[in-house]
Amino acid sequence: MRAAFLILTLSLSVSAAGDDLRASPQKITVNLCAADVTSHEWSENLGGSLQEVLELGKYPKDLKVELSSMGKACRDRFVGCGGKPNGQIRCDEQSVNRLLEASAWLAAHDAQQKVRLDLGVPLKKVLEEVGEMDFYAALQIADASNNNDSDEVSHVIKSYRLRDDLKDLVTEIQKVETDPNYESTAGVALWIAWRTHLIASSELMAVLLGHEFSHAMGGCHLHVPSSVERSGQFEKLASMQGRGAGFVRKSLSIDEIRADACALRVLEEVDAGFVARDSATNASSRDLAQTTVYGGRWIALDAYAELLTNSLSGRTGSAPESHRTGLYQLGPNIEQMAVDVEGSEGYLYQALRLALVATTLHERQASDDPRHKVVLCEDTARQFVAMLHIAGDLRDDNKSPEFADLFGMIVPTGVVIGLRTGVWREKYPGWSYACDQ
Amino acid sequence: MKTLAVNLLLSCAVVLAQQGSKKQTPREQRVGLIELEATSRIVDGPIREGSYDDSFRIKRASYYAPSLLDCSDRVADAAKQWAKIQGATIIKSDREPHRVLVHFLEPKTPGFYELLYRIDLTIGTARVTFFHILKGDSIVPEAEPQSGADKLAPMLQEALTCVQPSSSSH
Numbered sequence: 001m002r003a004a005f006l007i008l009t010l011s012l013s014v015s016a017a018g019d020d021l022r023a024s025p026q027k028i029t030v031n032l033c034a035a036d037v038t039s040h041e042w043s044e045n046l047g048g049s050l051q052e053v054l055e056l057g058k059y060p061k062d063l064k065v066e067l068s069s070m071g072k073a074c075r076d077r078f079v080g081c082g083g084k085p086n087g088q089i090r091c092d093e094q095s096v097n098r099l100l101e102a103s104a105w106l107a108a109h110d111a112q113q114k115v116r117l118d119l120g121v122p123l124k125k126v127l128e129e130v131g132e133m134d135f136y137a138a139l140q141i142a143d144a145s146n147n148n149d150s151d152e153v154s155h156v157i158k159s160y161r162l163r164d165d166l167k168d169l170v171t172e173i174q175k176v177e178t179d180p181n182y183e184s185t186a187g188v189a190l191w192i193a194w195r196t197h198l199i200a201s202s203e204l205m206a207v208l209l210g211h212e213f214s215h216a217m218g219g220c221h222l223h224v225p226s227s228v229e230r231s232g233q234f235e236k237l238a239s240m241q242g243r244g245a246g247f248v249r250k251s252l253s254i255d256e257i258r259a260d261a262c263a264l265r266v267l268e269e270v271d272a273g274f275v276a277r278d279s280a281t282n283a284s285s286r287d288l289a290q291t292t293v294y295g296g297r298w299i300a301l302d303a304y305a306e307l308l309t310n311s312l313s314g315r316t317g318s319a320p321e322s323h324r325t326g327l328y329q330l331g332p333n334i335e336q337m338a339v340d341v342e343g344s345e346g347y348l349y350q351a352l353r354l355a356l357v358a359t360t361l362h363e364r365q366a367s368d369d370p371r372h373k374v375v376l377c378e379d380t381a382r383q384f385v386a387m388l389h390i391a392g393d394l395r396d397d398n399k400s401p402e403f404a405d406l407f408g409m410i411v412p413t414g415v416v417i418g419l420r421t422g423v424w425r426e427k428y429p430g431w432s433y434a435c436d437q
Numbered sequence: 438m439k440t441l442a443v444n445l446l447l448s449c450a451v452v453l454a455q456q457g458s459k460k461q462t463p464r465e466q467r468v469g470l471i472e473l474e475a476t477s478r479i480v481d482g483p484i485r486e487g488s489y490d491d492s493f494r495i496k497r498a499s500y501y502a503p504s505l506l507d508c509s510d511r512v513a514d515a516a517k518q519w520a521k522i523q524g525a526t527i528i529k530s531d532r533e534p535h536r537v538l539v540h541f542l543e544p545k546t547p548g549f550y551e552l553l554y555r556i557d558l559t560i561g562t563a564r565v566t567f568f569h570i571l572k573g574d575s576i577v578p579e580a581e582p583q584s585g586a587d588k589l590a591p592m593l594q595e596a597l598t599c600v601q602p603s604s605s606s607h
Contacts, residue, residue: 084486214484223481235479239503243600251598252501254476258484346498 026062028216030081030209032069032093046096048177052202053209056273057266059221069093080307083212096208098146099303102138103200104193106302108169109133109162110295111193114288131161135302136379173197192292199274199296203267204303207357210266211259220262227363228264228356237352237406246402247391253346260348264360271297271364290372297361297374304357305380308350309387351387358384358410377412377435385415385424385433398422412436468569469493470550470586475597477505477561495567496590502598505561509537511596512554512565516541519592523585525550543585547571550586554597565593 030050047067054065081091112130117123137160144152157166169189175182176194184190214220228234238257240246274296278289347353354376361374376384388407392400399422408416414432418424423431472493476482479501513532516539520527528549529540537554548571556563567589 215486217484219484220481238479238501242501242503242598249600251594254474254479254482254499254501255485257479257501258482261479262484346500 027064027066028087028089028213029066029068030089030091032067032091032096046100046201046205048198049100049201049205050209052198052273053206053266053270056202056270057206057210057222058269059213063217081208081212083215085215085218087216089209089212089216091208091212094146095307098139098142099204099307100201101142101145102135102306103204103299103303104170104173104197105138105141105166106133106135106299107197107200107295108166108173108193109138110196110299111169111189112163112166114192114291114295115189118288128161130163130166133160133162134379135299135306137162139306169193188288192288192295195289195292196295196299199292200299200303202270202274203296203300203361204307206267206270207263207300207304208307210263213266214259214262215255220258220265222262222265222269224265226261226264226268226360228359229261233359234261234264234356237356238348241349241352241391244393246393247349247352248393250349251346252348256346257348260353260356264356267357267360268364271361275364294372294374297364301358301361301374301376302380305354305376305383308354309383349387349391351384351391354384354387355407355410362410375410375412375435377415378433381411381415381433384411385418395422464572466548466571468571469497469566470495470569471565471567471590471593472497473565473590473593473597474499475502475505475563476500477502495587496594498594500594500598502563504600505556505558505563506599506601507535507556507558508563508596508599509535509554509556511599512537512552512593513539515589515592515596516552519585519589522588552593563597565597567593 030046032046050065050067053059054063059065080095081089083089109130113126116126116129121129137156140156141153144150144156153167157164170193172184172190173194176184176190177198226234238252241250242252243249271293274293278286278293281289348356358374358376365372375381384407388400388403392403394400400419404416404419407419411419412432412434413436414430414434417428417430417432421428421431425431470493473496476499485499509532513530516530516537517527519525520541523541523543525541525543527539528542529538531538535556535558537552539552541550541552543550546569548569551568551570552565553568554563554565567586569586
């Protein structure tokens with residue numbers, strides 16, 4: 001049984017707070033609500049990533065944020081989070097919890113891989129030893145775990161040929177999060193897993209809460225435009241949707257657009273904060289630290305894509321067995337898709353929201369290796385393409401070369417070919433959702 | 438006698454309508470049903486409740502309109518269409534450059550409705566409001582019937598963010 005009532009007051013001591021918003025509430029309450037009382041262990045640990053968002057995101061230092069998890073049902077059915085100018089934010093606990101838990105599983109798996117690769121084990125052998133895991137596999141485990149179905153958890157672990165001790169590593173992440181005095185013997189693997197998870201969950205929360213906090217505060221506390229604003233891409237995409245140029249015209253709320261812009265600024269600050277911490281570490285551990293930033297971005301992007309396709313399109317909890325992460329019937333032929341990812345009235349199309357987050361993270365340097373750039377590939381690319389086909393005002397021949405130009409930077413070469421040719425068949429030359437090597 | 442009463446009621450409504458939205462008299466209640474704004478500028482500004490704003494009875498929203506145009510024709514047309522659908526009578530209709538003011542009387546509904554549209558192209562903002570204006574202390578706003586007003590919101594939204602200029606644009 002989960003705790004009946006939990007209130008966490010986060011007080012901040014940030015050195016570089018942004019400008020105070022006049023007349024904005026000095027106190028924000030994040031209320032977690034849930035449809036039932038199944039496990040919510042991960043969302044109850046939201047305090048860690050929330051603290052990072054507030055500190056690295058340069059929120060005013062006198063802003064008090066209260067996290068309340070009362071185990072009560074949401075007043076009405078919704079997913080994700082919603083914010084009001086009176087300082088009240090409500091988050092659907094289940095939709096947040098499953099993303100955080102899946103993030104932890106994938107971060108732990110990343111750590112198992114990284115440790116072996118650093119020991120010089122060939123990639124092929126590493127994959128044989130630790131199996132292959134993607135965000136969908138992690139979600140399957142998270143959903144089974146939330147349903148207290150340990151048999152299903154074991155089944156999924158076995159079907160992806162994951163190591164039995166992966167679960168132990170995930171448990172260790174949770175212990176580190178909940179107990180600052182916890183001393184683990186898991187060593188470097190745990191450090192990688194924990195930090196990757198912290199970065200992933202913080203960056204996901206930066207996007208999610210960065211948006212809602214701006215509603216709750218009545219404005220954005222960050223006044224420096226983000227990279228996508230400076231490049232003009234943000235306004236270009238919003239203008240295209242608002243005018244019905246390239247996309248099916250759909251009205252845009254100025255408040256939602258500004259809240260999205262603020263979320264991207266917060267994301268950029270949070271990411272920059274983690275990178276800055278890397279530069280403060282010594283050279284020997286910097287590579288590991290950079291790995292966690294890079295891995296954290298990938299997972300944050302996966303989680304955000306999942307939130308947009310599955311959760312915000314009205315589906316929460318376990319996806320049916322035959323469905324992958326909201327990609328209902330999205331098979332080899334794009335016309336087969338039957339996803340409802342148009343998004344709510346007033347918002348940017350979900351494809352555009354995902355593209356802006358992906359571009360923001362893509363443009364940030366993760367490491368000394370210039371190839372370390374996150375993109376939308378594999379399942380996330382499938383989700384993006386599905387969303388793009390719903391938002392886009394496509395030509396009869398299904399070709400969308402203008403999308404290839406707009407989004408070519410954040411998708412693999414194979415997807416660019418699909419956008420240019422309008423052909424989405426598995427065996428078409430060059431077409432693929434696979435990440436570029 | 439009945440005709441006299443109707444005429445008296447209409448006269449009162451016209452007097453009230455002439456006062457427009459300038460000042461609220463002590464015995465006048467203005468119930469905000471719809472407030473829609475459009476702006477052509479994304480630049481930093483206040484961030485309100487956005488899609489979940491319920492501070493007006495029917496709808497309150499601010500839209501981003503990348504190419505903001507004078508849509509007064511469309512707004513006036515929407516007002517006429519709505520009046521026809523509702524069986525309402527237009528008792529006042531003022532058209533000026535960048536401004537539309539319409540007052541309606543609806544059968545069986547106390548008071549009258551006021552629609553006001555204004556656009557300022559120099560600052561890139563437009564606003565249309567729809568109020569139910571009641572007079573007399575005995576009328577409680579909460580009890581005021583709203584039937585049909587919800588149909589006007591999407592019509593006004595479409596008109597406010599029109600993509601073709603009005604023929605009377607100045």
